[in-house]
Amino acid sequence: MKILLLTAGTRGDVEPFLALARAGKERGHQIQIAIPDNSGADIANLDTVSLRMDFAQLIGDQGVSPRAAAKSFRTVMRPAMGRMLLAAVEHVVAFSPNVVVYHPKVFSAPIAAETLGVPAVIVETVPLTPTREFAAPFTSMASLGPLNRATYGVAKAGPLMFRKELKTALKMLPAGRKSRAGTRFSMVPVSPHLLPRPSDWPETTHLTGHWAARPTAADMDDELKDFMDAGDFVYAGFGSMKAGDARERGETVIEAARRNGLNILVAGGWGGMDVRHESGADVLARDSVPHHLVLPRAAAAIHHGGAGTVHAVARAGIPSVVVPFIADQPFWGNLLHRQGLAPKPMPYRRLTKDRLTAALAESAGCRDRAAQVGERLRKEDGTAVALDVLENLAGS
Incomplete structure (x- = not known):
């Protein structure tokens, strides 16, 4: 099976995908993984391609300040996201996988996969499937009771903020292909010993346990x-x-x-x-x-x-x-x-x-x-x- 993995963000976002890539390779699957530039993670012996976005440079230039990010949104973030979304589409088309597994930031990937008729699986690096049991992690530290499920609408903000860049990226898709659009699946690489599975999650959401690389015999000076x-x-x-x-x-x-x-x-x-x-x-x-x-x-x-x-x-x-x-x-x-x-x-x-x-x-x-x-x-x-x-x- 050919599996294309696409991840975005810092080293903490990249390493779980690398662990999955190595495990898939050991099972005999053909794995390609698209990652940001300069992630700092160990990519030895893996088939990697670039998403043409450098999160290390972004953080180095502006830190993690929301105010700095807002100021540079048009001049820095839009062009960077545009490059990444376009690179993701190009990699999906070029690799022609049997399944696409993608980070939530790479929101051009599922559309590209479905256009080519292959399933797409989002990796919820933080829970994104709505539940009554807790509010969306990016919104509130406290439970909002019956309003918890409504807070998950924030996940739709990314595609809306970068809709022009997404539209441009999707123009690279081949015309005339039949879309497989339908049920989307998700995997949550979180340990159930830390986060028990919410009772109202659908069967399409899989709580897998964390994706950790097997310990290596690293030298200790x-x-x-x-x-x-x-x-x-x-x-x-x-x-x-x-x-x-x-x-x-x-x-x-x-x-x-x-x-x-x-x-x-x-x-x-x-x-x-x-x-x-x-x-x-x-x-x-x-x-x-x-x-x-x-x-x-x-x-x-x-x-x-x-x-x-x-x-x-x-x-x-x-x-x-x-x-x-x-x-x-x-x-x-x-x-x-x-x-x-x-x-x-x-x-x-x-x-x-x-x-x-x-x-x-x-x-x-x-x-x-x-x-x-x-x-x-x-x-x-x-x-x-x-x-x-x-x-x-x-x-x-």
């Missing part, structure tokens, strides 16, 4: 190994989040760790924290570290609440301290809190040394629950479930 052997430590990393004063945030994280008697391993990512001015045997700073090697040995993880990091920390069996910045991150932070895996999330604008110190101390009470959930997550194989779904769909 002596400095990192010695640091982890030197005493209890907390991991801190905010991924691609770039907002506010990165230096002050770094000072806050280090001070909170010290007040709790912990060493601190900082992953600077794309600029979320700056600790270059700090020194001491209790601090080690890296751009990134191998999560599967580091997190199981940490006392806790301070992070932004991206879906990928949420699952990596939960799988490691350690508590989280979530400092959300944007979008769905408050949703994940509150989900972990309700599951007893983290204190209440603390928005980055409210981050202080005292608050983070208290949250980190509180996280110690979550360790037993985190260890139990981590054991369950490590038994999941979300990519296997997802491939079963795709094989059944393509064969139907």
Whole structure:
């Protein structure tokens, strides 16, 4: 079977698709994956093509500020989205797959797939299927009761905002092809141990479990190994989040760790924290570290609440301290809190040394629950479930 995967966003959006691509390749499927430029993810031994959009550059230029994004909407975002939507259509046509699997941002992909008569499956990196049980993750942290289902209409905003770019991209489709338009299917790569399946989701929505790459025998340098052997430590990393004063945030994280008697391993990512001015045997700073090697040995993880990091920390069996910045991150932070895996999330604008110190101390009470959930997550194989779904769909 030929499977085309298309993903958009930062590294956290790309890596689950890469995990699915590798699992599909091992099953003998022909896999091509379209990804953003400069994602920072490991794409070795995979057939990758470019979506001609660089999210790393976008974040580097304007951070994660909605105000900055609004100012650059016409001059930066429209052209960038236009290139991506067009590239997606071109890849669907050129690869001629049996099934198309796509990230919600790549909303030209399902139309292209259906025009060519092949099924399209949206990957709900955050739940998008309406439910009465909770509001759409991008809209409200609190349940709105009977109004919860209505909040999911926000998902339609993307195609409306970029309708001109979408129309231009779809002109690349061959004329005269019969459309397969009909029921669309979705996969939600989230662990049911973190998010139990809502009772009112339709059969077309598949909760697969998280898509995680199989652990590899990555090398650990002596400095990192010695640091982890030197005493209890907390991991801190905010991924691609770039907002506010990165230096002050770094000072806050280090001070909170010290007040709790912990060493601190900082992953600077794309600029979320700056600790270059700090020194001491209790601090080690890296751009990134191998999560599967580091997190199981940490006392806790301070992070932004991206879906990928949420699952990596939960799988490691350690508590989280979530400092959300944007979008769905408050949703994940509150989900972990309700599951007893983290204190209440603390928005980055409210981050202080005292608050983070208290949250980190509180996280110690979550360790037993985190260890139990981590054991369950490590038994999941979300990519296997997802491939079963795709094989059944393509064969139907």
